[in-house]
Amino acid sequence: MTANQARPLQGIRVLDLTVALAGPYGSMMLGGMGAEVIRVEAPGGGDIARTNPPFVGDHGIHFGQREGHDVSLTILNRARNKKSITLDLKSEQGRELFMRLAEASDVVIENFSEGTTAKLGVDYEQVRLRNPRIVYASVKAMGEPSAFPGLKGMDIIVQALSGLMEVTGYADGPPTRCGLPIADLVAPMYAVNGILAALIHRGRTGEGQRVQVSMLDCLASWVAEEHFDVLVREGYPSRNGNFHDRLAPFGVYPTQDGHVAIVAFQPDWMRGLLESIGQPALLDDPRFSSRGPRMRNAGALNEIICGWTSRRSTAAVVSDLLDKRGVPCAPVRKPDEVLHDQRLHDSGALMTLSHPQAGPVDAVGMGLPIRFSATPSQFDQPAMALGGANDEIYGGLLKLSPHELRALREAGIV
Known part of the structure; x- marks a missing residue:
């Protein structure tokens, strides 16, 4: 200065x-x-x-x-x-x-x-x-x-x-x-x-x-921002761990050497994610074809994604999703990594x-x-x-x- x-x-x-x-x-x-x-x-x-x-x-x-x-x-x-x-x-x-x-x-x-x-x-x-x-x-x-x-x-x-x-x-x-x-x-x-x-x-x-x-x-x-009063009234749990069911797929998924955060609720992101995991046909599955049904069936969708990410390294998942297809995806960094x-x-x-x-x-x-x-x-x-x-x-x-x-x-x- x-x-x-x-x-x-x-x-x-x-x-x-x-x-x-x-x-x-x-x-x-x-x-x-x-x-x-x-x-x-x-x-x-x-x-x-x-x-x-x-x-x-x-x-x-x-x-x-x-x-x-x-x-x-x-x-x-x-x-x-x-x-x-x-x-x-x-x-x-x-x-x-x-x-x-x-x-x-x-x-x-x-x-x-x-x-x-x-x-x-x-x-x-x-x-x-x-x-x-x-x-x-x-x-x-x-x-x-x-x-x-x-x-x-x-x-x-x-x-x-x-x-x-x-x-x-x-x-x-x-x-x-x-x-x-x-x-x-x-x-x-x-x-x-x-x-x-x-x-x-x-x-x-x-x-x-x-x-x-x-x-x-x-x-x-x-807390009021997320309308938990409405969600709980409709039968959704107040706690979703590392996932956000209203925006599924949206969460933190395990990899061979850590974890990644993935956001794929937009149609093109969802398509890129399902192509990456080798299951593009899930786009036509009534459980996952649009955001409303995906919210109700978020658990099943997250299991499918976890099955894919857990067999790959963090770097490979980020490369497949973010680098190749533009799907928002990032490694979960440790505090020491961030602070330095x-x-x-x-x-x-x-x-x-x-x-x-x-x-x-x-x-x-x-x-x-x-x-x-x-x-x-x-x-x-x-x-x-x-x-x-x-x-x-x-x-x-x-x-x-x-x-x-x-x-x-x-x-x-x-």
Whole structure:
């Protein structure tokens, strides 16, 4: 990036009160797009994610006890493009310093447990009294007020309540958790959308507002996309494993050395698939001649396809279907293959993480998979040590004297 290239959100200041993943991923996205993100953490401890193994330090990557210059890989990944300050929000002085920062900011984003910001005196109602233009975003597990009061909103809990778990896995197996913390990742993306929309609204009207996002709402809205209410009512199982019967043939099939994903619901793709397996006459079979009957007889069709793929290598299946006939088909790649795909690093979707002192480490982190034609964006600033920006923010932005800052440190406020 050259000196004259501004980022999309340059000039926007964000006060970040988030912890774990459901909020920090959102504030990191804002930082990658150019916002100045000031991450507020408790003195002496900070985000609980700082204690997540594995750690990186003087002894490389390890899963032992954190010591010395060790930093959690979690923090190296999620705390990039943020300025870390410490602040005791439970103290009167701490709350006042926060309010002064809020007066000089555009956005507050938080994902504390329900009622916490009100107890601390830093909720939207209090903040907007000091800054009516503030965009105040809250990410909660089950909304606020919660329909499940007292229940901690961990990702697996939200997956269970959303119905997503019940539609994931095989019909004859148990409900299955998604392999990634999908609720923790989806909710902050919706929050960022809401923040950007609220900033546009403020640009037109001068009005700030509160943006509320529920992890449960986000996942439930996704479950509704597939009309499971209608499918189950008509006798279809809610779980189809690696297959999607409404679009049969559509699924993951075994090969001699792995698995392939095949999509062939379009007429020309179906014809190419059946020619490949040597059974073009199945096009005239009333069970498979059109999409409606194929949905009812997806199991029988998948068995035929599995019989063919399981006798061939992954490369041979891809060659027969994709290369020769244009049928969508791809190998099922292992995570390590994906994380070391140079094309994904070149695109910026993935990137090597850096330790704030030691530099690059042997670990891959999330990139920012958004490209702008005129304004660069990326997570290119390494995670800061806890309180690493205290002098810059308190001394520079709030104009506190060295004596005042020293007194705050001695009192445990920062």
